[in-house]
Amino acid sequence: MTTISSMPLLQVEHLTMRFGGLVAVGDLSFDVARGQITALIGPNGAGKTTVFNCITGFYKPTEGRLTLNHDANHHYLLERLPDHDINWKARVARTFQNIRLFQGMTVLENLLVAQHNTLMRASGYSLLGLFNAKSYRDQADLALQKALHWLERIHLLDRADDAAGDLPYGDQRRLEIARAMCTDPLLLCLDEPAAGLNPKESLELNTLLTGIRDEGKTSLLLIEHDMSVVMTISDHVVVLDYGVKIADGTPDAVRNDPKVIAAYLGVDDDEVAEVEAEVGL
Amino acid sequence: MAIFIQQLINGLTLGSIYGLIAIGYTMVFGIIGMVNFAHGDVFMVSAFVALLLFMIFTTLLHWALVPALLVVLVLAMAITGLWNWTIERTAYRPLRGSFRLAPLISAIGMSILLSNLIQVIQGPRNKPVPPMFTQVIPIYEENGYVAGIGYKQIVIMVVTAVLLALFWYLVQKTPLGRAQRACEQDQKMAALLGIDVDRTISLTFVMGAALAAVAGVMYIMYYGVVNFADGFVPGVKAFTAAVLGGIGSLPGAVIGGLLIGLIETMWSAYFSIDYKDVAAFSLLAITLVFLPTGLLGRPEVEKV
Amino acid sequence: MSTDMSSPSSTFPMVKSLKQAGFVGMVMFGLCVPIVAFRAEQNMNNELVLQSRWWLTLVFSVLAMIGSFLLSLYTHQKSHTAHSSAPSSVTKALSALAPRLTPLGFACVIAYPMVMLAINGPGGSIKWIDNFGIQILIYVMLGWGLNIVVGLAGLLDLGYVAFYAVGAYAYALIATKVIPDTFPELGFWSFWICLPISGLLAALWGIILGFPVLRLRGDYLAIVTLAFGEIIRLVLINWVDFSNGYAGLSSIPRPSFFGIPFNASEEGFAAVFDLEFSPIYRTIFLYYVILALSLLTAFVTIRLRRLPIGRAWEALREDEIACRSLGINTTITKLTAFAIGAGFGGFAGCFFAARQGFISPESFVFLESAQILAIVVLGGMGSLFGVVVASIALVGGIEILRELDFLKQVFGEAFDPSQYRMLIFGFAMVLMMLWKPRGLIAHREPSIVYKEKKSIGSDMVQEGHG
CATH class of the missing domain: 1.10.287 (Helix Hairpins)
Known part of the structure; x- marks a missing residue:
């Protein structure tokens, strides 16, 4: 018997995704441990986002199994769930590489849409809500409190009534994370959360993400190109190249792996030195 | 069997007409991603233009039938091209890149405008022309029923085939065709590479209209009558053909057109002529639901 | 040019x-x-x-x-x-006026039949109340119904008239065939019994037709809904045993004043209320019925917008993929929008049949769908006030064109102004799109406010992809 804490939250086993003849991901296996930040890195086109899309149900994997373990008795096979149930039942939330906020809705509305299923139940599938029943109002108030709590955490309380599309880029990135967190996920998948952020914003992001991890409810899986972010906050790194895993371990182990360095910059020695400098070796 | 052969011939003739109209839909959709709702009415306008030109050349100028038809065909293509050029220039181009529904509503308005314009300036009644090429070549006989192919059916199929070949060459082998395909892929990039996107789109509309005009001439020849309301149903059927063949694909549009023509004639012969339009519309719905990329369309991978 | x-x-x-x-x-x-x-x-x-x-x-x-x-x-x-980038004065003025005009407009709408009656007398006011008042209100209601589908959920529906037809035929068939055979004593109540049935039937058809097609996107959905609209119309034409085909259904019972019929009999409305008999009472009553139905539509829409389902509709219009990642079942969400919109179309259809007393497939052609869609788009997607303005402009405009008989004196007897109505309508549709592609009301009101209400410009609001 494995105990809950030793059982990984997400087990990816022999995941393969083909588009026609192209193998985007080939026989990939890795684990996302509970209470940790796991980073999925690799050069452009390595298949990282495809892995994300398989985990979150936007693509159905060609082969392989994706198991999400809530506890010893509750497992979800993600490849069999429709995408909305992956969020609602299996409790996996995600963000997108090209931010997908509801641009024409306010910041606050974005966070309330994220609590749709809870509120939908409370509103008696709109019937109770239509008559403004007390039970619904209470639940709506709770949802508002939760939204405001997250706005405070991402320092956007002042902009609650602005259109999400009006926010600066960095704020939009944080809002998207807050929106995903409003669905109370066990696993939060972040697709390049630091892309396009300035160093200060990047630092804030690190604090936000480690904060989420340290609260212990949500584990994180992130795709990232910014090595400073990856090396600072992740507990575990998985490296992909051409859809195949080439390394898997702690940040220190991975950054010393010659295969990783080679994958990133070819095998040229001068460039290896450069990348070593970049990752802080 | 004789009935089957006869319906096969009729279906292919009708299908040629639908295929010609379908190309206009498919090209415009391919290049600007818009369902040109008024295309069916452009076809109807072209049929009227052809009818009037035909009358001018045969009754006023007393030309012989064959040269008159040839000139009518060329002139109708040019005039309908000008119509569609004007429509694109005034009703669609200013809306390009704005709200997605705006060009669609504009096109619906244009469709209403065109059919009612023709009603007002040409009158609401059917316009019959004297029958032409009435000879029929018998090809199969069974129990006294003779299946045959009419001269006009031969003319329609031959003209369609020749023009499609010409058109195919134009799109595949000329710089214009290359520019069109480039705009289809990525308008911004095409513009950066020095392609005049506006001109290419205009020419696409002109080409679509020219082929619709061919269909218009054939329609007049085949049915011998046209009415201001005749744009809508052939338009929807041609659109069905374009979707069935895979929207964006030129051979697909032709194959789709032939299929729709065959289905319509076979359905009329063997099931119910009253429900032939229901069959066409149902086919459209079924295709879109179960085969949204059509027979020859490329599958679309959702970008997340 | x-x-x-x-x-x-x-x-x-x-x-x-x-x-x-x-x-x-x-x-x-x-x-x-x-x-x-x-x-x-x-x-x-x-x-x-x-x-x-x-x-x-x-x-x-x-x-x-x-x-x-x-x-x-x-x-x-x-x-x-002028600086071209600033939003035009009309849009601005309308947007600013919308909240203030609402109570005033409300008063006008309620007083309208009485004012007309006072000005034109019982004989002369029927035209104004019926052709303008009721006609515009029917389109306002249809516009508001379709607005749920197109404006809020961003689903393009070109076959909305099908649900209008379902409602109308449901009432006509039940009231002329089912009720007289089974519960003849309910005759005077038939409109009030059939109203909810028509709405529910239309909603059911919305679900039946919507279920297979709602995963289609954009223009494809528009074309499929158009096809469904045409199929329903063609079936109504060809299935003569069911619908009496082209000839249509006539002598459909008219609505009663909650059981009291509008006729010249002893039990009639005029006799009961001790008034002189006149057809105007029924017209006025019909006016208030459609007004109440429209207001119900508006009330439900406004309420639903502030509920999770309404927010989910708008989120769906903004970004369907993001919705799916947040656990929203997009199929069910779209279906509810489709069904509710269809249901209101069914109510309107039931009313239409009761008002006309006669229906035929001719009333449910594609042009009607186009007209309703044009009202929604011209009004500004999602804006209830915009739909009202657009209905008055388009429907009122078409009705005004009926009044152009004086042109016969200018152009001679052979000139038929009614011929030009649809020509002008099509032309107006194109011009209005060129003038205001985003509609008259080009901003969105947030559904919830934390501190300060800020409306959102149309450049930010997405138009939906499905």
Whole structure:
């Protein structure tokens, strides 16, 4: 018997995704441990986002199994769930590489849409809500409190009534994370959360993400190109190249792996030195 | 069997007409991603233009039938091209890149405008022309029923085939065709590479209209009558053909057109002529639901 | 035909504009040959003969030239007086007026039949209450119903009239065939019994038709819904046993005043309330019925927008993929929008059948769907107030065109102004899109406010992909 804490939250086993003849991901296996930040890195086109899309149900994997373990008795096979149930039942939330906020809705509305299923139940599938029943109002108030709590955490309380599309880029990135967190996920998948952020914003992001991890409810899986972010906050790194895993371990182990360095910059020695400098070796 | 052969011939003739109209839909959709709702009415306008030109050349100028038809065909293509050029220039181009529904509503308005314009300036009644090429070549006989192919059916199929070949060459082998395909892929990039996107789109509309005009001439020849309301149903059927063949694909549009023509004639012969339009519309719905990329369309991978 | 003035010179580029006008005139001339220049008419032997009308061609070409010249003059003037990026004054004024006009408009709408009655008397006011009041309100209700589907959920529906037809035929068939055979004593109540049934049936059809097609995107969905609309109409035409085909269904019971019929009998409305019998009472009553139905639609829409389902609709319009990642079942969410919109269409259809007393498939052609969609889009997607303005402009405009009989005195008896109604309607649809592609009310009101209400400009709001 494995105990809950030793059982990984997400087990990816022999995941393969083909588009026609192209193998985007080939026989990939890795684990996302509970209470940790796991980073999925690799050069452009390595298949990282495809892995994300398989985990979150936007693509159905060609082969392989994706198991999400809530506890010893509750497992979800993600490849069999429709995408909305992956969020609602299996409790996996995600963000997108090209931010997908509801641009024409306010910041606050974005966070309330994220609590749709809870509120939908409370509103008696709109019937109770239509008559403004007390039970619904209470639940709506709770949802508002939760939204405001997250706005405070991402320092956007002042902009609650602005259109999400009006926010600066960095704020939009944080809002998207807050929106995903409003669905109370066990696993939060972040697709390049630091892309396009300035160093200060990047630092804030690190604090936000480690904060989420340290609260212990949500584990994180992130795709990232910014090595400073990856090396600072992740507990575990998985490296992909051409859809195949080439390394898997702690940040220190991975950054010393010659295969990783080679994958990133070819095998040229001068460039290896450069990348070593970049990752802080 | 004789009935089957006869319906096969009729279906292919009708299908040629639908295929010609379908190309206009498919090209415009391919290049600007818009369902040109008024295309069916452009076809109807072209049929009227052809009818009037035909009358001018045969009754006023007393030309012989064959040269008159040839000139009518060329002139109708040019005039309908000008119509569609004007429509694109005034009703669609200013809306390009704005709200997605705006060009669609504009096109619906244009469709209403065109059919009612023709009603007002040409009158609401059917316009019959004297029958032409009435000879029929018998090809199969069974129990006294003779299946045959009419001269006009031969003319329609031959003209369609020749023009499609010409058109195919134009799109595949000329710089214009290359520019069109480039705009289809990525308008911004095409513009950066020095392609005049506006001109290419205009020419696409002109080409679509020219082929619709061919269909218009054939329609007049085949049915011998046209009415201001005749744009809508052939338009929807041609659109069905374009979707069935895979929207964006030129051979697909032709194959789709032939299929729709065959289905319509076979359905009329063997099931119910009253429900032939229901069959066409149902086919459209079924295709879109179960085969949204059509027979020859490329599958679309959702970008997340 | 406007070309941008490339240099901001303050003098009007006369030569260029004239050249352009000349070009436009030539194009117009080309368009008119031969379709305007000749008219084919049948003679006594059913042969076509040509009548030449070159003068008309010339008139058209000259008009086009003048129009083009005036347009370049106008754009030149405008480029020197106004900053083009600012939203136009009409949009701004309407947006600002919307909240203030609502109570006033409400009062006007309630008082309207009484005012008309006072001005025109019982005989003269029927036309104004029926053709304008009721007719516009039917379209307001249809517009509000379709707005849920198109404006909020961003699903393009070109076959909305199908649900209108379902509602109308449901009432007509139940009231003329089912109720007299089973519960004849309920006769006077049939409208009130059938109203919810019609709405539910239409909603059910919304679900049946919507379920297979709602995963289609954009224009494909529009075309499929158009196909469904046409299929329903063609079935109504061809299935004569069921719907009586082209001939339609007649002597449909008219609504009663909650059980009291509007007739000249002893139990009739006029006798009961001790009034002189006049058909105007029924018209006025019908006016208030459709007003109440419309307000119900508005109330439900406003409420639903603030509930999770309404927010999910708008989120769906903004970004369907993000919705799915947040656990929203997009199929069910779309279906509810489709079903609720269809349900309101069914109510309106039931009312329509009861008001006309006669229905035939001719009332449910594609043009109706196009007209309702045009009202929603012109109003500004999602805006209830915009739908009202657009209905008044489009439907009222069409009705006004019926009143153009005086033109017969100008152009002679052969001139039939009603012929030009749809021509002008189509032309107006194109012009309005060119003028206001995002509709008259081009901003969105947030559904919840934390501190300060800020409306959201249309450039931010997405239009939906499905």
